[in-house]
Amino acid sequence: MERKLSSPMAPTFMVSAPGKAIVFGEHAAVYGKPAIAAAISLRSYLLVTTLSKSRRTVQLNFRDIGLNHTWEIDTLPWNVFHQPSKKRFYSSVVDSLDSEFLEAIMPHAQAVSKHLPEKQRKIHIKSATAFLYLFLSLGSSKSPGFIYTLRSTIPIGAGLGSSASVCVCLSAALLIQIRALAGPHPDQPLEEAEMQIEHINRWAFVGELCIHGDPSGVDNTVSAGGKAVMFQRNASGPPSVIRLTKFPKLPLLLVDTQQPRSTAIQVEKVKTLKTNHPEITEIILDGIGKIATSALELMPSADFSGNSDALGHWGTLIGMNHGFLVSLGVSHPRLERIRELVDYANIGWTKLTGAGGGGCAITLFRPDIEDQTIEELEQKFSAEGFQIYEIILGADGVGVLWPAVFRNGTNGKAGEEIDQKMFENADGVEGINQLVGVGVQENREGWEFWTRDVFPR
């Protein structure tokens, strides 16, 4: 059965999904080793506006990367996607990309931002490809016109799962539009909510495939489900995912090198190393997996507040994990500089997080470190051009604001629509958070999440 995207009368709505920090196991996760990751309080927000019946266009307005492109719905390659032999039904499990689909999309994705320098254009093409693949897989040629406006507070290409959070937003929005999802609502049975998260997650993975090449699926899994997970890819079938209900409250600092890089390229680097030095690389990847397993074993007994033993064990594992990642060639001099500054001060353990090659590092502080010592370190980071993020681990997963109206009158009149221009023009991260940030208590009103609070913050 083919489902139609919702009618022209549908109200404007918004979806949101978090970024993530991988605490243990990046890169090894691609090769089926376990990884531990947590959703963070930085998020992406996608506003979906339905156009009047006569305007049959779809507009992708991805403000953070300066992408704004409109396609005529009738000119998109629906015939290729909807061939009887290939039709991807809304409930299918898709775990690889179809080369014929990609070929059909390519001219439409490449039509974006023709006049930009190659590097920037590549970013646009990746996002447009992910969008078109999902839109054509899930939507219908009879679709009314839409505008998809996206803003994110997650730095792009910094290892914090920006791509996955965008893909989760796109997947959730499209599945809502074809009415393949009920809820979320507060009295929804847990099992039903979990199934819907999984549905969103699977299509988000397809988006990640368009952006990354060979993603393990850990980023979209933790972004969709929120909180924290132990994730392990299986040789066939879906990955094994354990939701971690007792994730410790960690004294953590997140530092961005501001050195951009692409996850796909870093993953490719490890692949080449594995081809050239299969045995040694396998030992390293296996070692990383053992670290994640060991960290998980420590967790049920770990009360990290004031328990220096448990904290110290995790710290040692963080240091070892980083060492292995250095051996895989995915660190960067700027990441090593962060580690060096923390090591000199002897106040904690540092590892890169995400794909490396730049991007972010996490530092776990030793117990009883004076606030002043941390402040001094933060000043050094700022002076050397590093950016510090304050994050909370264990954030909510994907959520919906339906309809997208202000509930309490803090930002606009209660009941007034969050219109596209207002959202588009929100001033930077602060402006986005003030307008719609679900981390801001007043803005949470009206948002519904499929995830439940499994551990206290």
Ligand SMILES: Nc1ncnc2c1ncn2[C@@H]1O[C@H](COP(=O)(O)OP(=O)(O)OP(=O)(O)O)[C@@H](O)[C@H]1O
């Ligand atoms: N806010 C955004 N707007 C539009 N596209 C985005 C946005 N954030 C990420 N993307 C897309 O995702 C790509 C970056 O993904 P990439 O996987 O390289 O980095 P990341 O997801 O931030 O880091 P990691 O995968 O290591 O956690 C960009 O090139 C762009 O195509």
Ligand SMILES: C[C@@](O)(CCO)CC(=O)[O-]
């Ligand atoms: C580097 C990697 O392990 C994590 C990227 O956040 C890639 C992946 O698992 O898809």
Ligand SMILES: [Mg+2]
């Ligand atoms: Mg990514």
